Amino acid sequence: MSTAVQDARYSWGGDEFVFVELAEEMSLQANFRAMAITSRLRDERPDGIVDICPANASYQVHYDPDVLEPRALLDHLRDLERAVGDALDVSLPSRVLDIPVLYRDPWTTETLMKFRDRHQDPDSTDIEYAARINGYTDVDDFIAAHSGSPWFTSMVGFVAGLPFKYQMVPRDRQIVVPKYLRPRTDTPKQTVGYGGCFSCIYSVRGAGGYQMFGITPAPIYDPTQSLPDFTDFLVLFRPGDIVKFTPIDRDQYDQAVADVEAGTFHVTAHDVDFALEPFLADPDGYNARLLEVLG
Amino acid sequence: MTGTIEVRKPGLSTTVQDGGRPGYYHLGIPPSGGLDQYSLAAANLLVGNDPGAAALEIVYLGPELLFTAPATVAVAGATMQPRVNGEDRPLWESFDVAEGDVLDFGYLTAGARAYLAVGGGVDVPEVLGSRSTYGLGGLGGFSGRPLAEGDVLPLGGGTGRAGLVVPDDLRRSMSKDVEVRVVMGLYDHRLTDKGRATFLDTTWQLTPVADRIGFRYTGAELETVDREPPFGAGQDPSNIVDAPYPIGSIQVPGGVEPIVLHRDAVSGGGYMMVATVVSCDLDVVAQSAPRTRTRFVEVDLDGALAARAEQRDRARRLREALG
Numbered sequence: 001m002s003t004a005v006q007d008a009r010y011s012w013g014g015d016e017f018v019f020v021e022l023a024e025e026m027s028l029q030a031n032f033r034a035m036a037i038t039s040r041l042r043d044e045r046p047d048g049i050v051d052i053c054p055a056n057a058s059y060q061v062h063y064d065p066d067v068l069e070p071r072a073l074l075d076h077l078r079d080l081e082r083a084v085g086d087a088l089d090v091s092l093p094s095r096v097l098d099i100p101v102l103y104r105d106p107w108t109t110e111t112l113m114k115f116r117d118r119h120q121d122p123d124s125t126d127i128e129y130a131a132r133i134n135g136y137t138d139v140d141d142f143i144a145a146h147s148g149s150p151w152f153t154s155m156v157g158f159v160a161g162l163p164f165k166y167q168m169v170p171r172d173r174q175i176v177v178p179k180y181l182r183p184r185t186d187t188p189k190q191t192v193g194y195g196g197c198f199s200c201i202y203s204v205r206g207a208g209g210y211q212m213f214g215i216t217p218a219p220i221y222d223p224t225q226s227l228p229d230f231t232d233f234l235v236l237f238r239p240g241d242i243v244k245f246t247p248i249d250r251d252q253y254d255q256a257v258a259d260v261e262a263g264t265f266h267v268t269a270h271d272v273d274f275a276l277e278p279f280l281a282d283p284d285g286y287n288a289r290l291l292e293v294l295g
Numbered sequence: 296m297t298g299t300i301e302v303r304k305p306g307l308s309t310t311v312q313d314g315g316r317p318g319y320y321h322l323g324i325p326p327s328g329g330l331d332q333y334s335l336a337a338a339n340l341l342v343g344n345d346p347g348a349a350a351l352e353i354v355y356l357g358p359e360l361l362f363t364a365p366a367t368v369a370v371a372g373a374t375m376q377p378r379v380n381g382e383d384r385p386l387w388e389s390f391d392v393a394e395g396d397v398l399d400f401g402y403l404t405a406g407a408r409a410y411l412a413v414g415g416g417v418d419v420p421e422v423l424g425s426r427s428t429y430g431l432g433g434l435g436g437f438s439g440r441p442l443a444e445g446d447v448l449p450l451g452g453g454t455g456r457a458g459l460v461v462p463d464d465l466r467r468s469m470s471k472d473v474e475v476r477v478v479m480g481l482y483d484h485r486l487t488d489k490g491r492a493t494f495l496d497t498t499w500q501l502t503p504v505a506d507r508i509g510f511r512y513t514g515a516e517l518e519t520v521d522r523e524p525p526f527g528a529g530q531d532p533s534n535i536v537d538a539p540y541p542i543g544s545i546q547v548p549g550g551v552e553p554i555v556l557h558r559d560a561v562s563g564g565g566y567m568m569v570a571t572v573v574s575c576d577l578d579v580v581a582q583s584a585p586r587t588r589t590r591f592v593e594v595d596l597d598g599a600l601a602a603r604a605e606q607r608d609r610a611r612r613l614r615e616a617l618g
Contacts (some may be wrong), residue, residue, distance in 0.1 A: 011480035011481050012478050012480050012571070012596050012599075013478070013480065013481060013541030013543070013544060013568075013571040014477075014478050014541060014542075014543050014544075014571035014572060014573050014574055014599060015478070015573055015574050015596070015599040015600055015602075015603050016541070016542070016543075016574050017541035017542070017544075017571065019480070019481055019538075019539070019541060021538070023536075024525040024528075024535075024536070025525035025526040025527055025528065025536065026525075026526055026527025026528075026536045027526075050317045050318060051317065051318055051319070051320045051321055052321060053320055053321040053539045053562065053563075054321065055537065055538050055539045055563055056527070056536050056537050056538065057527070057536045057538070058536070058538045058539065059539065060538075060539040060541060062317070062320060062541075062542075065600060065603065066603075066607070070596060070600075155537065155539075155563060156321065156322050156323055157320075157321070157322065157323035157539065157561075157562035157563040158323060158537075158561050158562060158563055158564055159323050159431050159432060159561060159562075160322065160323045160324045160429070160431070160432035160434065161322060161323055161324075161432075162323055164537060171526065178529065178530065179529065179565075195529075195565075196527050196528070196529050196536075196537075196565070197526065197527040198527070198537065203323070203432075204431065204432060204433065206431065221432070223422070223432060223433050223434045223439060234423075234434075235322045235323070235324070238322075239321070
């Protein structure tokens with residue numbers, strides 16, 4: 001895992017956005033630099049900032065040019081880039097969340113069977129295909145890998161509250177799966193999906209191009225804010241959240257759904273600090289310590 | 296007393312929209328709000344509301360609405376003849392409706408989106424500071440969705456008066472041939488010089504895929520630069536590591552059929568964006584109906600800021616004319 005960083009690339013997005021690409025390729029370091037720069041900017045909150053959007057290896061700022069002079073903002077973002085540098089000495093507050101997953105569930109399986117004509121391998125299910133092209137002899141081993149190490153929420157978006165999750169393992173162990181050849185017109189809500197090097201959880205039902213591996217009973221978006229995890233805000237995930245996927249069976253899934261319906265379901269979450277350098281030095285050891293909070 | 300609107304026919308896709316819901320895009324919640332903010336403001340100012348008050352955005356085909364109490368209303372934007380109990384009423388001008396009156400609309404003859412403002416505004420609950428509907432997320436507006444037959448919309452108390460008129464020179468003109476100013480950038484380095492020239496020289500045609508999320512155009516294929524895909528980007532030359540999408544950004548999946556993302560945009564994804572529409576020209580895109588011939592005209596940042604200042608001046612004159 002190289003730690004040399006290239007200069008960021010800055011671009012105007014019309015008259016109201018500045019777009020900043022920290023690296024062309026994905027890495028946890030590029031993401032963490034985006035988090036570090038945007039969290040500094042968020043703490044400062046200069047007048048005229050509308051929104052600060054960290055993303056996988058980039059970020060954007062939505063601003064009001066009638067309040068904040070665009071070139072002054074750009075200069076300031078360059079200053080922040082220099083101050084954060086390679087982000088090795090940066091530590092940011094985060095959370096570890098336990099997300100239960102019913103892999104190979106009946107609902108995503110039924111959906112994926114409807115869209116075999118849009119898939120690379122019409123004779124396999126999505127997870128069978130992903131396991132095979134990543135060198136796993138069977139799907140159980142693949143599930144063990146997908147659920148065995150934690151994931152870093154590198155971006156929240158596409159649609160409301162959808163988390164992109166980046167696997168916290170060295171690159172040679174990362175799962176990589178292409179998206180569908182042509183997007184589906186349907187994806188069940190709370191599907192655990194995979195595209196490129198990212199896992200995601202679909203927050204709402206709708207179109208999608210990520211491979212479908214399973215489903216979580218945990219609500220992650222509640223526009224009516226009626227469930228207990230959503231009293232503060234209607235979206236569960238924040239950029240920077242660390243997630244452990246825990247495989248569950250059908251009985252556990254049904255119980256969790258019953259708890260959601262009864263209004264008693266909670267996602268287990270603990271506050272932690274995440275620091276880049278000790279993680280890069282010993283990913284497996286660092287992850288094991290991170291996950292101790294889940295007991 | 297405040298009344299309600301009963302929806303007798305919903306129209307094609309009628310939603311409650313206001314000035315928008317800025318500040319939550321980092322969690323995937325787009326700004327939403329009226330796609331043509333200028334026409335929304337005109338309709339609101341005509342009935343004595345704030346320019347960003349909640350009104351109805353009407354797309355292509357108008358609804359049929361029953362008023363349960365007297366109100367002052369106005370319609371601005373697309374040319375779609377308003378009628379009260381079957382009798383024509385003017386566009387860009389406030390008029391009264393009485394208890395029991397039925398408001399409906401003739402066929403669309405120009406533009407794409409009309410805004411119906413009611414004195415006092417549409418009084419659905421605010422969600423995250425806005426009454427706008429975000430349909431993909433089922434958020435805000437009336438139950439988070441377009442209106443349906445039988446819905447009853449609460450109205451705020453208003454003090455508008457009939458007979459206010461938007462002067463001709465302050466009405467938005469509608470055309471089937473439009474120019475949309477853009478700032479090039481973002482991932483336009485993924486295009487060859489030829490691809491970039493094709494983007495700016497082509498007269499694009501709007502396809503029927505044109506909604507609050509995005510407007511898709513057809514017309515040419517853009518040549519991209521060859522490369523080894525960076526880790527995490529995907530194999531297609533138009534793929535990037537999933538990045539944030541500015542409102543108004545123009546993405547070109549596979550190098551064909553550019554999509555202008557609008558105010559209900561998906562907030563990020565893995566397709567190269569090559570330019571961004573200047574914010575005030577998103578109104579022009581909003582009033583484009585399918586088959587509208589569209590040229591993307593390059594401006595630099597200063598040109599974009601000048602366009603913005605011009606629009607602000609126009610909005611000020613509109614407020615003065617109706618104040």
